Amino acid sequence: VNEADYEQAVTAHYEALYAFGYSLTANADEAGELTQETYSRLLTKGGQLRDVSRLKSWLFTTLYRTFLGWKRRQTRLPHLEIGSVEHELPPVTPAQVDVLQNETIRAALFELEEHYRVPLTLFYLNENSYEEIATILSLPVGTVMSRLSRAKTLLRQRLAGLALQQDQAVPVSIVSIASRNRLSS
Amino acid sequence: MNSEEAKLILQAYRQGSGDELEPQFRAALEHTQRDPELARWFAQEQALDQRIGAKLKPALAAPASLQARLLAQAKIIRPVRWWQQPAPRIALAAGIALLLTVAAVWFYTTRADGFRQYRAVMADFTANKLDRLDLMSRDVAEVRRWLAQKKAHADLILPAGLKGRPSLGCRLLDWRGRKVSLICFELENRQVAHLLVVDSAVFEQSPAAQPLFQQVGGMQTAGWSRGGKTYLIASKDATQLDLMKLF
Numbered sequence: 354v355n356e357a358d359y360e361q362a363v364t365a366h367y368e369a370l371y372a373f374g375y376s377l378t379a380n381a382d383e384a385g386e387l388t389q390e391t392y393s394r395l396l397t398k399g400g401q402l403r404d405v406s407r408l409k410s411w412l413f414t415t416l417y418r419t420f421l422g423w424k425r426r427q428t429r430l431p432h433l434e435i436g437s438v439e440h441e442l443p444p445v446t447p448a449q450v451d452v453l454q455n456e457t458i459r460a461a462l463f464e465l466e467e468h469y470r471v472p473l474t475l476f477y478l479n480e481n482s483y484e485e486i487a488t489i490l491s492l493p494v495g496t497v498m499s500r501l502s503r504a505k506t507l508l509r510q511r512l513a514g515l516a517l518q519q520d521q522a523v524p525v526s527i528v529s530i531a532s533r534n535r536l537s538s
Numbered sequence: 539m540n541s542e543e544a545k546l547i548l549q550a551y552r553q554g555s556g557d558e559l560e561p562q563f564r565a566a567l568e569h570t571q572r573d574p575e576l577a578r579w580f581a582q583e584q585a586l587d588q589r590i591g592a593k594l595k596p597a598l599a600a601p602a603s604l605q606a607r608l609l610a611q612a613k614i615i616r617p618v619r620w621w622q623q624p625a626p627r628i629a630l631a632a633g634i635a636l637l638l639t640v641a642a643v644w645f646y647t648t649r650a651d652g653f654r655q656y657r658a659v660m661a662d663f664t665a666n667k668l669d670r671l672d673l674m675s676r677d678v679a680e681v682r683r684w685l686a687q688k689k690a691h692a693d694l695i696l697p698a699g700l701k702g703r704p705s706l707g708c709r710l711l712d713w714r715g716r717k718v719s720l721i722c723f724e725l726e727n728r729q730v731a732h733l734l735v736v737d738s739a740v741f742e743q744s745p746a747a748q749p750l751f752q753q754v755g756g757m758q759t760a761g762w763s764r765g766g767k768t769y770l771i772a773s774k775d776a777t778q779l780d781l782m783k784l785f
Contacts, residue, residue, distance in 0.1 A: 363608045372598035389674070392608050396667060447582070450589040458590060459597035474598075477591040479552050483560070502549045509586070522775055528647050 354399035362395060366409055369480045370416055375472035377420045387423075391416040410485045417471070417488075417489055427465040445509045449516035467489040469504035472497050539587040543575045544569040548580050552587075607676070610706050613722075613730040613775070652741040656713060657761055657770055661754040664713075664720070664732040664772045671707035671722065678705045681721055685710075691719040695764050697749075697771075699725075699784030706730065716740045729775035731784075738768045749785055751778050760784070 354362070360486035370391060389524075394415050401412050450458075462470060474488045487494045539547075547566040550557070557563045570577040673684045685692035690710055703723045711718040711734070719735045738744035749762040760771045760781045771781060 359612045360609055363605060363612075367605055370602045371600035371604060375598045381601070381737055385601065385607075388600070388604065389608060389611065392611060393670075396612060445586070447589050448586040450593070452584060453593070453768050455593045455597035458593045462594065474594075476550065476552065476596050479555050479591070480554065485549065498546065502546055505587075506548060508590070512590075515768065532745075 354402075356394055359392075359396060359399075362408055362412070363392060366412055366480075369478050370412055371419055372478055373413060373422070373474055374527075376462060376470055377417070377467070387416055387420055390419050394419070398450070410488055412480065413475075413481060413485070413489045445513040445516055449519075450512060452519065453512065453515060457515055458512065461508055461515060464511060465504060465507055469500055469507055472501045473504035473508060476501055539569055541563055541569070541573055544573075544576055545579065548576075549583065551584075553584065574739065580646070603676070607674070610724060610728070610730070611674075613706070613724075613728070616657075653744050653745055653768065654760065656736070656741070656768075657752070657759055657772075658754055659713075660711075660718075660732075660734050660770055661757040661759055661772045664734075665755060665774055668709070668732075669714070670709070672709045674707035676704040676706070676724075678703075678721075680703050681708045684708065685719050685721075688717075690717045691737075691767060693767075694719075694721075694733075694735055694767070696733075697784045700731070700733065716742055725776060725780065726772075727775075729773060729780065730774040731771050731776060734770040734771075736770075737766050738763045738766050741768060744768045749781075751781060753778065 367388060370386045371384050374387035374391075375381060378384050378387060391412055395412065402408060462473065465473065471490060472486060475481055475489070481489065483494050483497060490497065492500075507530050546618075547562050548570070551563055551566070557613055558567065564665045569589040570580050572584075586631075587704050646697055655784055673681060675681050681775070682692045682694070685708060693744060703725060706722040707720065709720045711720055713736055721733045721735075723731045723733060725731050744763045747762055747764055749760040751760050753759070756771075757772045757774055758776055758778050758781055759773075762769055771784070773781065
């Protein structure tokens with residue numbers, strides 16, 4: 354990869370890669386490091402990339418595999434406790450989403466289990482086709498679709514709970530999500 | 539396709555992404571025109587996705603400094619060549635050891651200029667072999683702290699033109715058993731200059747206090763000594779005039 358190609362690859366994709374990394378690690382610093390490591394691999398191993406049209410997919414796949422490598426070592430990433438799923442909440446509405454803070458939605462995303470969070474993030478980033486997402490995650494397209502469907506349901510349930518808390522003038526805190534049982538009963 | 543199957547597919551639909559070109563999405567979208575209830579559900583689904591996506595993207599936005607950091611990385615990281623791969627490394631190391639022995643004998647018997655050797659090796663290293671940094675940081679103070687922790691040269695007397703310039707990071711090297719601090723600086727116009735610092739005592743004759751400018755291969759260099767340390771700047775991007783302006 355020559356310098357001009359590298360610069361183009363950075364300019365075109367670094368924001369989406371960072372966002373993907375952020376959704377994986379739930380940590381801004383580690384997302385930056387993960388993005389940097391991905392581009393570092395492009396510089397050192399980019400020669401392995403035979404088809405330039407697959408660059409974006411290669412970057413996402415490399416970032417995801419690097420993340421999995423970090424996770425295997427279990428030295429860097431925080432363990433995320435997953436809250437219990439609420440089934441009895443009414444579905445969240447667009448108007449309720451409008452009043453939620455960006456950070457609240459991000460925190461709700463971070464609460465999802467990784468195998469739901471990852472396809473959901475790629476869905477919202479809207480950078481890859483489903484075939485590419487399946488390649489990045491080494492999953493069949495059908496599995497990506499079904500995980501995405503489940504992930505959307507889970508995220509909206511969390512958002513519904515947060516919107517309900519907000520409606521009841523209870524300070525919104527993602528860590529207090531466990532209290533939703535009491536609020537909704 | 540029934541409405542439930544259509545829902546599962548439409549949940550994954552992203553407007554304007556090219557999804558509509560896929561046959562399964564096309565079929566599900568056509569289904570919404572025949573089923574008003576499904577159409578209502580789909581409109582609500584799209585409205586929610588649009589709102590959640592619009593809030594999520596800025597919440598996951600990259601910091602302003604990241605792009606500059608990534609672009610700077612290309613200036614200092616070189617591709618790993620085949621001889622740097624693990625398998626040929628051992629054989630190559632044995633060969634290099636033999637060559638170094640021969641070179642050392644040659645060097646000491648011919649009493650070659652130690653600094654010229656050092657300058658040539660370091661210029662080649664920074665031009666072609668610098669594949670990583672031990673620490674990546676834009677903060678020179680952090681780089682100095684890190685070097686001090688490693689008991690490497692950290693109390694540097696920088697030329698005026700490098701003071702206040704951001705660093706890209708640093709790496710520890712070795713020259714004949716002495717530690718060499720390598721610090722990468724970003725100059726104006728995103729030029730990169732590598733500053734190498736070693737004990738002057740490692741050379742039989744170290745350079746003078748006035749910088750000596752020399753082109754070595756494709757690199758412009760400047761070497762000088764001060765306070766018992768020998769400094770070398772090597773840069774592929776900068777001209778000799780650029781280096782002169784640093785002093």
